[in-house]
Amino acid sequence: MRRLFTVIMTIAALAAVPLTVAAAGHEKARLTVVHGVPDLVVDVYANDAKVLSDFTFGTVTDPLALDPGTYKLAIRPAGADPASAPVLSAEATLAAGQNASVVAHLDANGQPRLSIFVNDTSTVASGKGRLIVRHTAQAPAVDVRAGGAVVFANLANPNEAKADVDAATYSVDLAPAGQAQAVFGPVDLPVAAGAATIVYAIGSIEGGSFRLVTQVITGLGAPPSHVGTGGGSAANATLPWTVALLAALLALAGSATLARVPVRSKRNLR
């Protein structure tokens, strides 16, 4: 019986060839920079290196791929001496794979500041899109409305509100919190499936520079559990089943024959 056991173990060992799929290696962090201070053209520095030049109001950058770590961010007027005192500065710590946005914007009183938001890149359900609204404008707290219904109530500078919604184009307007009369909009805002649509309110309502700018992160759908791309008609597709059947028959015949072999230890007892 020991030999049979050995044979079975051999089959098991041969069958258990592992499929290893390497985990994602060292991943970069991603940082998007948003310029929301009107009438100011700037250079953007990260750890004393200039990463953006002549950056103008209303611009949303492509995401910068950065090694994880802590970055000293500094904003100086365009062309200013890199050694000069920055207009704005902040420190951002980015973890591997983290997706964040840094916004230069006005606070509720019209003073410039830097705010850092971590972007929610968790998976969204099929057919849904994530809508994130960030109040980074010199404006009072607002109600964000879609098709007339309040989606996010009383959103104030410098906060964000978010929800996963059906993918569609929404007619969006903004009203001072609790009031009926819109101060902005309506505008058509498309929210794509499997993506995060991040809307920044920037500028100043008083100054007439108020507007919405948008950042989109795609590819947030859950990975499919299965991709059934076979019809089963390929000529050689059933060959392995013939092989398996043959192997099973052989195994059966082999075990049956071995089972009829007298076991030595028993014979010795006699």
Next chain:
Amino acid sequence: MTASIRRRKAFGTTALLLAAMLIGGWLNASSYVTPLGPVGVPPSVPEADALRAETGRVVGREILSEEVAVLPLPETWIPPRDSLSSAVKEPSPIREPLLVMPRLVEPVRIRIPSIGVDAPIQAVDLAPDGSLAITDDGDMVFWYRGSAYPGWPGRALLAGHLDRVEGGWAVFAGLHRLQPGSVVLVELADGRVLHYTVMGQARAVSTNLPAELLTSQNESELVLITCAGWWDPLRRTYSDNLLVFTRLEGLGPVG
């Protein structure tokens, strides 16, 4: 020990060993193949890396990053959807644009010259059971709407059939012949063509697709997927999936 017992023993052992070899060899050969390019860590392309190091930017998004100003809509005039996306870049002389959005453009056609693929692309979501909601159409390639938009950071997933229910090979039957460097062209709805090159292939058990399949945010990539391995007539599916990883190089030739 009698001769007949020895013979039986020899036959039985040989039969079992043969069965073991058949099963082991078949599993080794057909079901499990060492990935050429491991999932999640695609081989690197020096030029693209250098470009990224220089600019700090993702190549693909840069190409598609032209932004479109969407003007507030006067109540009396509703523009057709098309003209919104191709709209005005200059601010209107009267009013500032109120909403600025990057364009999301869906892929409509894929061409892989080296294996004779030239097929339309249809956007699909997930079925309620979590699988990709593709049809039986063996001439169609399916883009998963929850994967990245082609040209944007991350991985866009394009699936095509290996063979047809009614018999014969389907659109992605030749996928296994793709070599590192093979060209894949994806046409977008606005007529632009994205040029990808193959980095490598991998196989995964179809019931156990890697969870990180779509999570690469560092690159603008395309993952082509079809079936491989052996057909399970009971579950009506193949044992494996073949994955081909490609990387965006830039805008390709039109036409």
